[in-house]
Amino acid sequence: MLLETSRLYLRRFHPGDEVALAAYQSDPETARYQPWTPPVSPESAAIRVKEFAEGDPDRPGWFEYAVELKADGSLIGDVAVKLHENLMQADLGYTLAPDRQGHGYATEAVRAVLDDRFRRGLRRVSAECDARILRSARLLERVGFQREGHRPAFSWIKGEWTDDLLFGLLADRWGTLAA
Template sequence: MLIELIGTPRLRLRRFGPEDAAALAAYRSDPAIARYQGWSAPVTSAAAAELVGEFAAGDPGRPGWFQYAVELRATGELVGDVGVCLAENLRQAELGVTFAAEHQGHGYATEALRAVLADLFERRGLHRVSAECDARNLRSAQLLERVGFRREGLRPDHTWLKGEWTDDLLFGLLGADWTPPPPTR
């Protein structure tokens, strides 16, 4: 069993393990999930196994990206991932999130992001967390605002992605503005 790094009543956020490769390949191969992301669908089994190996080697306390595997406590099913890129100064981070289509709309991404933000601000004492998304990805923008991020800007035609220029929405959240979620029952 893999060790839980962050937990909520419904979710376990943990390090990736080899057994996660098939589920990762499945949800990252969904064209609707990959549409606004930096990878293209499908994600092969070999590519997923390589990604899982890279994710498993990460260290959540060191600068750079660390990818949390998000699984349901009730079933142990991998439902998505949350990435945190810790800055060299260990006081700032950027985050990203990907969830399987069939597990969207249940509050899991909101719950996972709130738990990660609580860890970053309350336990680690970060000053600021930022995020960005394709301006057409309204669900991601709404998710970021729901967990407390403020929209800070728009970069028109900023990213060349999958054969087209895309606009990026920029979001930020200061530790001083972080409001912990109410306790769950």
């Protein structure tokens, strides 16, 4: 395990995660705001799981944490961190299976990742979300991010222009929140 909370394990992806990954990434409402197109086949999910498993959390680029529910061992989502070349800042993203939303799992997982990353020396974490995903924006604010901007009609995704909300969290602020 890379990280552990009271209800979750945050770990590397491994063979066997393909079915659960394909299921939550195939949900039309979940995929609506993401770059992939549903349905996600088991074969595509297997390729993603292999790529995710090969990631290195300490090197620049994306690293995907698999979010596993301790109670039953099920994969319920992922938290992604893109470490910048300078190793002092990162971008954050997350996806949770629709039937597991609304129980605080995403908040718990994101807090664990942020705490670990700031303890390792990050100075800043950024996040952005489609302005229509109010629950995601509220999650970011709940864990301490501050809204830094609103970019109207900024992203062209799946045949429509979308507004993006920008968020940032500095290590100093995290230190006061986590204390």
